Every structure is written in C-alpha cells, then in structure tokens.
Amino acid sequence: MDVRIEHRIGVQAPAEAIWAVISDIAGWKDWNPLYPRAEGALRIGAQLDLDLALPGQPPRAIKPVILDWVPNDQIHWRLSMLGGLVRTIRYIEIEILTETGCIFSNGEVFSGYLGPTVAKRMRGAIRQGFTAMGEAVKARAERVGG
DSSP: OOEEEEEEEEESSOHHHHHHHHHOGGGGGGTOSSOSEEEOOOOTTOBOEEEEOOTTSOOEEEOOEEEEEETTTEEEEEEEEGGGTEEEEEEEEEEEEETTEEEEEEEEEEESSSHHHHHHHHHHHHHHHHHHHHHHHHHHHHHHHO
C-alpha cells in the first residue's frame, strides 16, 4: 500500500506569484530549506540535480525526473532509490481559490517494496521538510505578489 505525506498551506498571493517562485529551479538555493542546491530545467523527462536536506540529516544528492508540469498549477517528478525498492512521486501544486489566494501543496507518494516502510520511518522529518518548504514559498510569494 502506497504512503502519502503532504503539507498544505494558504498563500495570499496569485497563482502566478507562487509559480514564479517554484518554477525558478535555479533560484531555490535562495529560499528553499528543503532543497538548498537545485539545478535543472522544467521539461518533461528532464533530470533535476537536487540536494535534499531533511531536518536532522545531512543533505544528500538526488536526481529526480520531471513527469509533468503545468504553469501556475503543478510540478511532478519521480525518483527511484535502492534499485527501485523505493519509488516516489513528488508533487508541488497550486490550487487557486481566488484571484489573490491559493493553497500551496507539496507532498510525496511512496511506493515500491520498501517505499511505505521508509515513509513511515521518516515521516516526521519528511513532514517537517515539506512544512518548511511550504512556509518559505508562502513568505516569498506573498512578499513578491501579495
């Protein structure tokens, strides 16, 4: 059974302002506590080169592949670890509520033979990381476009 870990936060800014923050992958280093190093382009099939910094753990390099992206709406990528024993789908999504208000969601679905076990064992750190990223997106988007 797959395991989902997610954080959602209200943002008082238009979707375009949130998108400007999250779509600038190279700019993540300036604000994103979960991915302090990020390189790559938003292209379906493109590989990103990220450092994942979960709270309480040393950063580690990951190389997810972009599955889908839609401006002002979503970015989805997949990651396979431990020879495919852990597979994840990471999602970053904007839900428009009003012209100047949105819900920003970021989460991950863990699958594969060991994926649910890893997710349950690391749930606290992962949720803290997603919360930190969500709060950072909120602060930056509201400052820029709120």
